[in-house]
Amino acid sequence: MRELLRKNIANLVPYSCARNDFVGEAEVYLDANENWRDFVGDQGRNRYPDPLCTQVRKALDEVLGLPFAHTVIGNGSDEIIDNLFRCFCNPGVDKVIIMSPTYGAYRVFADINDVLVEQIPLTSDFAIDFDALEGFLGQEKKRREGGKEDGRSKLLFICSPNNPTGNAFPLEEIERVCTLFEGITVVDEAYYDFSSLGSAVTLLPRFPRLVVLRTLSKCWSLANARVGIAVASEAICKVLTSMKYPYNVGGPSQELALKGLAQADKVQQVRSLTLGEKSRMEEALASLSCVVKIFRSDANFLLVRVGNADELYHYLAQKGIIVRNRSRELYCENCLRITIGSKSENDRLLAALAAYEEA
Numbered sequence: 471m472r473e474l475l476r477k478n479i480a481n482l483v484p485y486s487c488a489r490n491d492f493v494g495e496a497e498v499y500l501d502a503n504e505n506w507r508d509f510v511g512d513q514g515r516n517r518y519p520d521p522l523c524t525q526v527r528k529a530l531d532e533v534l535g536l537p538f539a540h541t542v543i544g545n546g547s548d549e550i551i552d553n554l555f556r557c558f559c560n561p562g563v564d565k566v567i568i569m570s571p572t573y574g575a576y577r578v579f580a581d582i583n584d585v586l587v588e589q590i591p592l593t594s595d596f597a598i599d600f601d602a603l604e605g606f607l608g609q610e611k612k613r614r615e616g617g618k619e620d621g622r623s624k625l626l627f628i629c630s631p632n633n634p635t636g637n638a639f640p641l642e643e644i645e646r647v648c649t650l651f652e653g654i655t656v657v658d659e660a661y662y663d664f665s666s667l668g669s670a671v672t673l674l675p676r677f678p679r680l681v682v683l684r685t686l687s688k689c690w691s692l693a694n695a696r697v698g699i700a701v702a703s704e705a706i707c708k709v710l711t712s713m714k715y716p717y718n719v720g721g722p723s724q725e726l727a728l729k730g731l732a733q734a735d736k737v738q739q740v741r742s743l744t745l746g747e748k749s750r751m752e753e754a755l756a757s758l759s760c761v762v763k764i765f766r767s768d769a770n771f772l773l774v775r776v777g778n779a780d781e782l783y784h785y786l787a788q789k790g791i792i793v794r795n796r797s798r799e800l801y802c803e804n805c806l807r808i809t810i811g812s813k814s815e816n817d818r819l820l821a822a823l824a825a826y827e828e829a
């Protein structure tokens with residue numbers, strides 16, 4: 471793993487904040503230049519939060535089985551994605567691999583970090599194209615060994631279940647990618663909690679260059695709190711911890727995460743409701759003549775091909791219902807991505823679609 475890191479990160483002497491310098495319990499803290507008075511709520515808001523999110527990580531271990539020593543918490547998983555670029559990719563030199571159509575943020579973070587993106591598109595039925603992947607990796611290796619190229623593909627992103635297509639990839643396929651790719655394989659499991667397929671977390675003991683991303687933003691109903699999770703080898707966790715902003719997750723967010731994780735049974739109930747609504751919506755949408763195809767979804771949204779996505783998008787927006795128009799993504803012509811909402815929200819969408827058909 472170390473040879474994949476940027477040199478400046480491998481050699482980094484991390485900033486040591488007050489909460490890192492002294493670990494333990496004391497009666498008087500005069501080490502962080504905080505104000506002694508908490509006048510907004512007497513909840514310790516005058517104090518810096520725990521940089522290591524210790525309580526949250528303990529709860530993640532207990533509730534989700536994500537091993538404590540193998541987690542790093544980010545300000546959303548978006549922060550972790552950005553930090554992976556900053557750890558591994560030399561700007562203007564290295565590359566990353568994405569499999570389109572997929573989560574748009576990977577490309578944006580690549581652009582921000584001046585990192586080239588190699589697209590290895592999914593097949594038109596949204597499966598991993600192993601022929602193309604092996605072909606590309608083989609050629610890259612040859613070029614590198616022939617001394618023709620300085621940079622290399624450092625990160626490969628697999629989003630599973632994939633956004634915006636909705637399908638999860640079988641664990642054997644993810645395992646196969648981890649075996650083929652000599653860089654860091656990042657498996658973004660933002661929608662894992664909705665899926666019935668296995669988690670890449672189970673592959674971690676065998677693949678030290680694997681990073682699995684989870685988030686509390688989707689199934690855990692805490693998008694507002696900004697809590698994302700990297701699960702990885704201790705060595706990768708150490709690097710991610712060394713280079714992140716010291717206090718990257720605020721105290722209120724850590725508290726919200728703890729509150730949410732303490733209510734796993736309620737989350738489970740809401741998840742069942744959502745999945746029930748997903749089946750209902752699949753059936754109802756399938757009966758509409760404006761719907762051409764509904765793609766299989768392992769997440770809490772449906773990718774739906776319609777007759778005219780732009781027109782329908784604007785029609786719904788004008789009725790106050792916003793869906794995501796994904797028509798311009800590869801293989802997603804005339805596709806809308808529809809989040810499964812509450813029963814009444816879903817009913818409003820169905821009513822609007824019924825009116826659209828009549829118009």
Ligand SMILES: *Cc1c(COP(=O)(O)O)cnc(C)c1O
Nearest residue numbers: 546547548573633660685687698
């Ligand atoms: C929503 C989403 C995330 C979540 O990002 P956060 O920053 O944790 O809110 C990550 N990856 C994908 C693919 C998503 O769709």
